[in-house]
Amino acid sequence: MSERVNEEAKSAVTGPKPDAEDARAGAKPDAAVPVLGPREMLRWAWTQLTSMRTALFLLLLLAVAAVPGSLFPQRPANPSVVTQYIKDNPDYGRILDSLQLYDVYSSVWFSAIYLLLFTSLIGCVVPRAIAHYKAMRSQPPRTPKRLSRLPEYGTLAIPARAGIPASDAIHRAAALLKKRGYRVEVRDDDGARPSLGAERGFLKEVGNLVFHTSLIGVLVSVAAGGLFGYSGQRILVEGDTFVNTLVGYDQFTPGTNFQSSQLEPYSVQLDKFDITFDRESQGKFGQPIDFSAAVTTRESPDAPAKQEILKVNDPVSLGGTSIYLTGNGYAPVVTIRDGEGNVAMQGPVVAKLQGDNYYSSVVIKVPDAKPDQLGFVGFFLPTAFVTDEGVSFSGDPDLFNPQLTLNSFYGDLGLDAGAPQNVFELDVAELTPLNARNLDAGGITLAPGTSYTLPDGKGSISFDGVKRYIGVDIHHNPGQMYALIFALLAVAGLVASLYVNRRRVWVRAGTSEDGRTMVEYGLLARGEDHRLAGEADTIRKLLAAEWQLDPDAAATEPSSTSTPAGPAGPEKDQ
Numbered sequence: 030m031s032e033r034v035n036e037e038a039k040s041a042v043t044g045p046k047p048d049a050e051d052a053r054a055g056a057k058p059d060a061a062v063p064v065l066g067p068r069e070m071l072r073w074a075w076t077q078l079t080s081m082r083t084a085l086f087l088l089l090l091l092a093v094a095a096v097p098g099s100l101f102p103q104r105p106a107n108p109s110v111v112t113q114y115i116k117d118n119p120d121y122g123r124i125l126d127s128l129q130l131y132d133v134y135s136s137v138w139f140s141a142i143y144l145l146l147f148t149s150l151i152g153c154v155v156p157r158a159i160a161h162y163k164a165m166r167s168q169p170p171r172t173p174k175r176l177s178r179l180p181e182y183g184t185l186a187i188p189a190r191a192g193i194p195a196s197d198a199i200h201r202a203a204a205l206l207k208k209r210g211y212r213v214e215v216r217d218d219d220g221a222r223p224s225l226g227a228e229r230g231f232l233k234e235v236g237n238l239v240f241h242t243s244l245i246g247v248l249v250s251v252a253a254g255g256l257f258g259y260s261g262q263r264i265l266v267e268g269d270t271f272v273n274t275l276v277g278y279d280q281f282t283p284g285t286n287f288q289s290s291q292l293e294p295y296s297v298q299l300d301k302f303d304i305t306f307d308r309e310s311q312g313k314f315g316q317p318i319d320f321s322a323a324v325t326t327r328e329s330p331d332a333p334a335k336q337e338i339l340k341v342n343d344p345v346s347l348g349g350t351s352i353y354l355t356g357n358g359y360a361p362v363v364t365i366r367d368g369e370g371n372v373a374m375q376g377p378v379v380a381k382l383q384g385d386n387y388y389s390s391v392v393i394k395v396p397d398a399k400p401d402q403l404g405f406v407g408f409f410l411p412t413a414f415v416t417d418e419g420v421s422f423s424g425d426p427d428l429f430n431p432q433l434t435l436n437s438f439y440g441d442l443g444l445d446a447g448a449p450q451n452v453f454e455l456d457v458a459e460l461t462p463l464n465a466r467n468l469d470a471g472g473i474t475l476a477p478g479t480s481y482t483l484p485d486g487k488g489s490i491s492f493d494g495v496k497r498y499i500g501v502d503i504h505h506n507p508g509q510m511y512a513l514i515f516a517l518l519a520v521a522g523l524v525a526s527l528y529v530n531r532r533r534v535w536v537r538a539g540t541s542e543d544g545r546t547m548v549e550y551g552l553l554a555r556g557e558d559h560r561l562a563g564e565a566d567t568i569r570k571l572l573a574a575e576w577q578l579d580p581d582a583a584a585t586e587p588s589s590t591s592t593p594a595g596p597a598g599p600e601k602d603q
Contacts, residue, residue, distance in 0.1 A: 105132065223537070257291070264500050265500075394444065435472065536549070
């Protein structure tokens, strides 16, 4: 009965209940989702691109995108290898080529990631730099009303007999904090409760900005090196001269925007190459321990000659390039006469290192021989020994018993067709053998100063002597020095951002009823700072020493009216 009466009373107060259709008619429509226009979409995309999360993701993506460059041969480094790779793998070789996996570092997708990362870093750094500049010029945040709520808090009591008023205590505290590198602002120094706000650690954010700015500098430097740099290799035999022109290189890798006018017309002549071998150690006897190349350089054809020494890890700088010593070996000097008795070839032949003790392979191609072209394949031994089975080997890397062992062939070498060939390889499939160990004529074995007459009147070959050669790498990278500078700055900025802490200190003073000057202080860190307690202890000791107090004694207050802090809670840190 009571429930029915209560329901009727409730209906009388609220009125009759509307039916479902009336309720749906009077309901508010659902909130409409705002539609983003082109301008809003661009703003949203820019916000996403310039976030630190996106920058880190792009940096990781750039590292992943560079992986195919080490998995597949790259066309700028060796186009012939890429061509052969596509021939050997016709099923997927052309697919990889269409995806630009043979030109990774100049591909559209790698460049897009590179440019997006560059733009993202700039978008991150510029607004943060502006905000940090404004923060450095602004005053420290105002003093909280209740310092006791800060992570580090303490109090000191200056006896009345010391005669130090509250304003004087604040100014002395400000002087101490300034000596510790704080930026200090004194407030209400002529009031009853003067205070100060101090802040330091701006170097942390400066280091962070320097780190990200240096990353941009590294990206720009690397891009400049890839666009305008170049590198090349050249083999120099003693007495040879290299002139810095395109035809002077054995192999040349230009940058994307390289122009031949960038080549400075300098020259380098190899005068003598010396190797020092280990003759004392038992385990490493005969191993090379020092390389030294005496070279003559000229900055230009009209410049005076300069004598320099080229050593491993000690390049010669010339014409904006760095010349590195990367290899060495022996070059037997031979004279080859053709079937008509004419000198078809004369000079040193570079022997390619193949094994221990400078065991080297030798390939000689003589396309000018008449009536048939000649070819020779064999090996050079600096110190020749022969086993009981008749196998020759090199017993020492020095020239104690040099020997040249060759097989000879005649026929069409294939050079007249204009197709490029490897100078260290000879295709003998279409050639007719003249000398070999399995033929009646036998192989050719020569010592310095000896000669051999080829069978069938095809000519002769003489071993005139031995010279040394070196392999040099020549690099020009206009962004290399800048990349090093920015990399060092990035490390310095990272160290500063990791080890410098942003801290704020507030100090308030007031006079109690018994005449003592009561001082309270509080510290707050921006972010994690496990050394904040140590800083608070140091500040307490400095303040106690300034006023000749016991730093371990806490301030005792007879009543709550003697404390200089106000009753309200701490204000929000700004």
